[in-house]
Amino acid sequence: MGIFSRLDRTASRTVDRVNAIRFTLVPQASTPNGRPGPDPTRHEVTGRGVFDYVATEQGLQLGVRKSYREANDLRALQTGRDPQLSVDRRYFGSEEPKQGDIVVFPDNPELPSFDVMSVPRDGLSRLVLMLSHGGAQV
DSSP states (O other): OOHHHHHHHHHHHHHHHHHOEEEEEEOEEOOTTSOOEEOTTSOOEEEEEEEEEEEEEEEEEOOOOSSTTOOOOEEEEEEEEEEEEEEEGGGTTTOOOOTTOEEEOTTOTTSOOEEEEEOOEETTTEEEEEEEEOOOOO
């Protein structure tokens, strides 16, 4: 194992020890024409991860042109919060989360359940679960 892999793993565990909260990932399976339901081929994952609302700004096309040759104007008229959960990959093994899975926080009842939208990697040892409000009731 290289020095960078060891340093990344050490930093990841330190971040979890200081900032992490407990989560449960409930795998979901869906058919093209049906509602999602529990996936019997994958198991629930309970672990610890860093949950945060990241501020985002979205550019909206105004469509107002000042003169004939100018393009549409993009402005950040709206700001919002993007829920994200940073998790160490060791919790998932070879079975990474998929779009449509549900994340719940059992120790934090004030947080709703979330749907997983995408799962990009963050460095060598972490995944970032991009979440969306309004998950199914578990």
